[in-house]
Amino acid sequence: MTSSPSADRPVVEMSGISIEFPGVKALDQVDFRLFPGEVHALMGENGAGKSTLIKALTGVYGIDAGRIVVDGAEHRFSGPGEAQDAGIATVYQEVNLCENLTVAENIMLGHEPRRLGAIDWRAARRAAAEHLATMGLDIDPASSLGSHSIAIQQLVAISRAMVVDAKVLILDEPTSSLDADEVAQLFAVVRRLRDQGVAVLFVSHFIEQVYEISDRMTVLRNGQRVGEYRTDELDRLELVSTMIGRSMDVLEDLQVSTEHTVDAEQGATPYLSAVGLGRKGDVRPFDLDVYAGEVVGLAGLLGSGRTEVARLLSGADRADSGTTRIKDVPTRLRNPRAAISQGIAFSSEDRKSEGVVGDLTVRENIVLGLQAGRGWMRRLPRRQVDEIVEKYMAALNVRPANPDALLRNLSGGNQQKVLLARWLATAPELLILDEPTRGIDVGAKAEIQKLVAELASQGMAVVFISAELEEVLRLSHRIGVMRDRRKVAEIVNSEDVGVDDVVELIASGGEH
């Protein structure tokens, strides 16, 4: 890894890259370069073309026009294998490893040292241990991968990528499921690799992390390159306006005050009221009231039970204790369908496997919930479908504005908007949003937050779950605090409540 060329010559040079999908111009004449020994951040909103550019560089997509030069030689990748052979290694957002194999097996998979035709396992373990050591990691190579946290698995994925002596390491949203300490550990490894001359391409939605780790950044917008900047020469505000291509109005709008009195204080009946609702192994019995016109935030760490609460309230899972009353009428939410017929809409945190129906069009995805409620015999009239689809695509600013595009060809943020449109089209009275802004960019995030505030002010009841406490605080009237699968506290939000207070509640478990 010491054979890096002189720092003036880019190790990757892409020029005039264009890629088109049916109905979507994903990349339009994009130039991109990557130097050895730098961490380069690729920035842009959802749908700007970041993933597409990475997939072009890693050979997942063929390019329609342009040149890719790696280490001085032009390449035309027709598959990920060829890109890997050219020294480009990738670690994706979701760890693509085998949990049931050991760490050593995962690292060496496909590169096992052989002796007399058979795999030399002892040498494999030794080699894996060496790779881990060069990255400063102390992990037992013989332990099974599944026994480690996602963060460690992420690092193992990076060691695996470096087995092939990669010149270029691509990290696509590596930190989205890591906590602060784990991010620090990851960054230590990244810096180490950078100092060894590896060119690191870093994609993340966390702007702070980008500023912490990157030396240089390229900004994309709507499939085009806006520019390449040195990180220390572009401040955060400039970066965000470059990414979204407009001034900061959107973000300022966000400071919409959600401080308005709610029915709760007037002694009205809540829209939904859960008493002692619980499910063994998922979440301990809890009480929760949600009033019309109110945003109830759920704060807690990953695995604290916040998602499980949402699933019980929406009928996605069946409660085994407690009761639910809707407008004071005892109602059993046996399945999602029963909840939907009560006006409850639930947007799952797992967009990919519980939301997106990828091979259907945007139009079909939007009307799916509404159509399901009507049953298969009463098909929504085409004109009504078009009206609904047009209305929500415009309201949520879905891009591309093509209802016939397949949903899987859209970026994550736009998929999320389509899913929101699906739920809003059913005209719910209670909207349960589990991590609606995860993995999506500032612009889309601001739009979604604004929408939530607006919906509540129009009288909708909202349950809002997010790992980002700032977001929960900004939007919620009341906040339920979760810890260890229990609801430990409930506080009324006000200007005096800060992130620190919530963190303290989570840390102390509400016992002070």
Add this chain to the structure above:
Amino acid sequence: MPATTGSRTRPAGPTGLRNLTHHTLFWPVVALVALLVANTIFSPDFLSVSILDGHLFGAPIDILRNSAPLLLVSLGMTLVIATRGIDLSVGAVVAIAGALSLSFIATAPDPGAVSTVIIAIAIALGLCLVLGIWNGFLVSVVGIQPIIATLILMTAGRGVAMLITEGQITTVTSAPFKTLGAGFWLGLPAAALIAYGVYLIVALITRRSALGMLVEAVGINPSASRLAGVRARTIVWTVFALSGLFSGLAGLILASNVMAADANNAGLFIELDAILAVVIGGTSLQGGKFSLSGTLVGVLIITTLTLTVTIVGISPLVTPLFKALVVIAVTLLQSPRVRDKLAARARQRAARPEEVAA
């Protein structure tokens, strides 16, 4: 055609011709046309249709009639496959339908009466519907993998048919029942009218109502569909029930063709032909998007192929091999990967002269 699923996900070319060759049904239709042309070369009056006793006769009419049972079975199979399932029991259900209807007619006091035949048909179809519901129950309620769940009936079903016929090959004479498979209505084979009629109704229902979209949604992402409020379980259950019912109808037509209930050989391997027809038609075995017009083309290819073997004079012994070769060719030409390779090669060939010039 009413059942076209619309555009696929392949990057479409700018020209109309490229769009045409990239259509999922392009190669299957080419294969069908090629078969018809080959037959016409061997037997010049292959495509001619004549009128005899007020009925239409000729090879095209034979294809329509012979394709009827397979079309019915494949119709159910398409819907089942679209929901990520598979139904291996269709052959056994075909045998049961034949056995039950013919045994009932044989023991009835008046085998030739229309009422006897109607009751026989009703009983057989009723049982087949129940068998389909049984499959659907195992898959959607009990949660057994479709291939295993239907394997049960695939094996047990022939035994049930044997029980019904008591191990005999019952031969029956009943004019009204014979009409089903060998008769003519309005100059056309009754079997074809029934099968194509059912096909049209199903095609219309799936695309005019929301059923098609909901079936696809369940096939593409079952858990997302459930959370969106789709009755995923009911839909899966329904398509298995329909598959049983349509197979029963196919079994009646096949039984009426030979007027003998053969528990061992009726509908033997028809499940494989049906799966082939579905796959040739471009419906993925992974579920999701389905194409009933594709299935129709697939059925016609397989039926024509069988007829071709006779006309061209290939020994029946090598029929399976011949069939396999055609199927391999069609599926390869349809596979995205092979198409990409071919397209890449064509592009390279087009690009090379430019590079030399530059």
